[in-house]
Amino acid sequence: xxxxxxxxxxxxxxxxxxxxxxxxxxxxxxxxxxxxxxxxxxxxxxxxxxxxxxxxxxxxxxxxxxxxxxxxxxxxxxxxxxxxxxxxxxxxxxxxxxxxxxxxxxxxxxxxxxxxxxxxxxxxxxxxxxxxxxxxxxxxxxxxxxxxxxxxxxxxxxxxxxxxxxxxxxxxxxxxxxxxxxxxxxxxxxxxxxxxxxxxxxxxxxxxxxxxxxxxxxxxxxxxxxxxxxxxxxxxxxxxxxxxxxxxxxxxxxxxxxxxxxxxxxxxxxxxxxxxxxxxxxxxxxxxxxxxxxxxxxxxxxxxxxxxxxxxxxxxxxxxxxxxxxxxxxxxxxxxxxxxxxxxxxxxxxxxxxxxxxxxxxxxxxxxxxxxxxxxxxxxxxxxxxxxxxxxxxxxxxxxxxxxxxxxxxxxxxxxxxxxxxxxxxxxxxxxxxxxxxxxxxx
Amino acid sequence: xxxxxxxxxxxxxxxxxxxxxxxxxxxxxxxxxxxxxxxxxxxxxxxxxxxxxxxxxxxxxxxxxxxxxxxxxxxxxxxxxxxxxxxxxxxxxxxxxxxxxxxxxxxxxxxxxxxxxxxxxxxxxxxxxxxxxxxxxxxxxxxxxxxxxxxxxxxxxxxxxxxxxxxxxxxxxxxxxxx
Numbered sequence: 205x206x207x208x209x210x211x212x213x214x215x216x217x218x219x220x221x222x223x224x225x226x227x228x229x230x231x232x233x234x235x236x237x238x239x240x241x242x243x244x245x246x247x248x249x250x251x252x253x254x255x256x257x258x259x260x261x262x263x264x265x266x267x268x269x270x271x272x273x274x275x276x277x278x279x280x281x282x283x284x285x286x287x288x289x290x291x292x293x294x295x296x297x298x299x300x301x302x303x304x305x306x307x308x309x310x311x312x313x314x315x316x317x318x319x320x321x322x323x324x325x326x327x328x329x330x331x332x333x334x335x336x337x338x339x340x341x342x343x344x345x346x347x348x349x350x351x352x353x354x355x356x357x358x359x360x361x362x363x364x365x366x367x368x369x370x371x372x373x374x375x376x377x378x379x380x381x382x383x384x385x386x387x388x389x390x391x392x393x394x395x396x397x398x399x400x401x402x403x404x405x406x407x408x409x410x411x412x413x414x415x416x417x418x419x420x421x422x423x424x425x426x427x428x429x430x431x432x433x434x435x436x437x438x439x440x441x442x443x444x445x446x447x448x449x450x451x452x453x454x455x456x457x458x459x460x461x462x463x464x465x466x467x468x469x470x471x472x473x474x475x476x477x478x479x480x481x482x483x484x485x486x487x488x489x490x491x492x493x494x495x496x497x498x499x500x501x502x503x504x505x506x507x508x509x510x511x512x513x514x515x516x517x518x519x520x521x522x523x524x525x526x527x528x529x530x531x532x533x534x535x536x537x538x539x540x541x542x543x544x545x546x547x548x549x550x551x552x553x554x555x556x557x558x559x560x561x562x563x564x565x566x567x568x569x570x571x572x573x574x575x576x577x578x579x580x581x582x583x584x585x586x587x588x589x590x591x592x593x594x595x596x597x598x599x600x601x602x603x604x605x606x607x608x609x610x611x612x613x614x615x616x617x618x619x620x621x622x623x624x625x626x627x628x629x630x631x632x633x634x635x636x637x638x639x640x641x642x643x644x645x646x647x
Numbered sequence: 648x649x650x651x652x653x654x655x656x657x658x659x660x661x662x663x664x665x666x667x668x669x670x671x672x673x674x675x676x677x678x679x680x681x682x683x684x685x686x687x688x689x690x691x692x693x694x695x696x697x698x699x700x701x702x703x704x705x706x707x708x709x710x711x712x713x714x715x716x717x718x719x720x721x722x723x724x725x726x727x728x729x730x731x732x733x734x735x736x737x738x739x740x741x742x743x744x745x746x747x748x749x750x751x752x753x754x755x756x757x758x759x760x761x762x763x764x765x766x767x768x769x770x771x772x773x774x775x776x777x778x779x780x781x782x783x784x785x786x787x788x789x790x791x792x793x794x795x796x797x798x799x800x801x802x803x804x805x806x807x808x809x810x811x812x813x814x815x816x817x818x819x820x821x822x823x824x825x826x
Contacts, residue, residue, distance in 0.1 A: 290700060292696070293696075294697070324768070328721075328725075331726065332726065335722075335726055338722055346677065346678020346679070347676070347678055348677050348683055349679075351684070355691070357718060358690075358694055361714050361715060361717060361718035364718060364720070364721050365713065368717055371769055375773050375782075376772070376778040376781035376782040376785055377781075378779075381706045382704070382706040382707070382709045383704065383705065386701070386705070390697055391714065393693075393697040394694055394698070394701075397690045397691075397694035397697065398690070400690065401686055401690040449737055449751060449753050450751075454754060458758055458761055461758070462762050462765045465762050465765065466766065469766060484800065485769075485770040485793065487773060487782070488786070490786075492787075492788075500786070501786060504784060504786075507784035
């Protein structure tokens with residue numbers, strides 16, 4: 205993985221009179237894992253590495269694109285919505301988030317998170333397959349190789365950093381002080397700087413190596429016929445391989461089964477239905493019960509400081525061309541609409557419920573605004589941590605966007621946003637603000 | 648996505664004879680073709696821009712440190728750990744081959760260990776309740792079932808592996824008995 209192409213190395217070595225070699229003479233002979241003989245696995249080789257690489261060549265761009273989509277879904281160009289407001293050119297692609305289809309964020313973010321679990325074993329297998337290069341001695345034989353190794357720090361540091369921040373975030377393991385959004389956003393771009401260059405430099409090698417064996421043949425090859433890949437200049441094939449204890453198909457099966465296991469035990473938190481019951485290791489795979497308000501809660505009322513006293517004093521303020529103050533009883537007497545819509549969280553889980561309430565467009569026109577440009581949503585929850593959000597014109601005008609008062613035919617529970625909450629098709633979960641107490645429409 | 652630089656390897660067996668003098672000079676002092684250099688410099692400049700943007704956020708030093716820590720944590724901790732574990736297992740097998748069954752039993756250990764270990768790697772904050780109250784405040788539930796669930800899955804994996812391994816050993820013996 206980390207070196208420039210072989211011929212260039214030879215050329216540089218011959219031309220520079222072995223300057224690099226002289227540099228290393230001072231260190232003596234390589235020891236420990238820097239000795240080529242220390243690497244014994246008969247399965248390591250350019251074909252195997254390229255096979256793992258080709259899976260990641262598809263998987264990593266999907267992760268990156270669904271990540272960008274999720275950032276766009278927060279509509280960061282609207283006032284107060286941006287979690288990384290100093291992103292500069294890195295937000296060049298942003299677009300107004302959609303409301304249709306209503307499941308788009310659920311699917312896109314579900315892929316992002318569940319694929320993240322599923323690719324973890326592939327990333328580790330790929331790293332395992334190239335580890336001799338990490339310890340290879342001498343580490344650098346030319347300026348080209350030095351630069352390439354530096355860019356590998358972006359690649360390898362980036363991939364592990366992204367996976368670990370992502371996985372720990374969905375499991376509420378915040379041992380860091382930084383904002384997850386900052387870390388995962390800038391980490392992604394730094395990783396991409398390493399990833400694109402790595403693909404560019406190694407794509408020809410990958411294609412060439414994949415042609416040296418056929419996957420179909422490998423899947424038929426038992427342990428007794430498993431031989432190392434022919435030794436070459438890649439530095440991946442063991443110079444003194446041990447006898448195989450696992451066939452190549454066995455290794456592929458093990459990595460595949462491990463990846464599959466992570467999907468089986470987590471994907472149900474997004475898919476829902478009976479699959480939630482087997483999502484045994486998903487943070488949001490658990491059941492709350494069988495009642496109409498027994499579904500996934502994101503942040504309880506207690507933890508965001510929404511008390512019974514505040515709820516008792518609650519009224520809804522609607523500001524536009526004119527200002528209205530409404531009680532819950534008055535809201536109940538307005539025309540109601542019922543919609544089946546998901547809450548889909550950035551953490552990858554989702555839950556679809558049947559909501560009843562007043563279309564936001566109706567509330568806008570009650571405030572004297574027929575062509576709203578946006579609405580500032582405030583809540584009993586303090587503004588930090590998505591207590592306040594800004595919704596776009598498209599989101600207000602979609603007839604399915606509701607200020608919901610009921611769910612599944614009963615009043616909202618306090619943890620689900622009683623007295624009133626927003627539910628917006630295709631919006632990320634935290635934009636479905638709970639305990640809404642003020643809507644300020646702008647035209 | 649794949650701004651493929653001209654692969655300077657096998658396609659150009661004797662590059663120094665065919666390339667112009669300036670390219671040969673680059674290759675001599677640099678060690679690869681000029682496209683390699685340009686692409687890497689572009690990548691570093693872009694990464695520099697990302698770092699410059701990063702410095703605008705709180706605790707960017709913490710982010711940068713963790714970026715490097717994760718790299719070292721894998722290469723110098725996780726990888727050596729699982730490699731040593733696997734090697735000690737296979738060395739034992741080679742040292743006492745006569746005491747062990749003649750099926751590739753080592754994989755009946757490796758497979759459940761690998762799957763169970765990977766599941767732990769991606770869920771240990773839940774399993775060991777490292778969320779310091781954040782799980783409860785986010786979900787309204789206590790994070791109590793995950794350790795038990797992971798242990799049960801692990802038990803299931805080892806049990807299934809033991810059943811298959813036992814069947815393989817048994818069928819080998821049955822095949823050997825008539826002879």
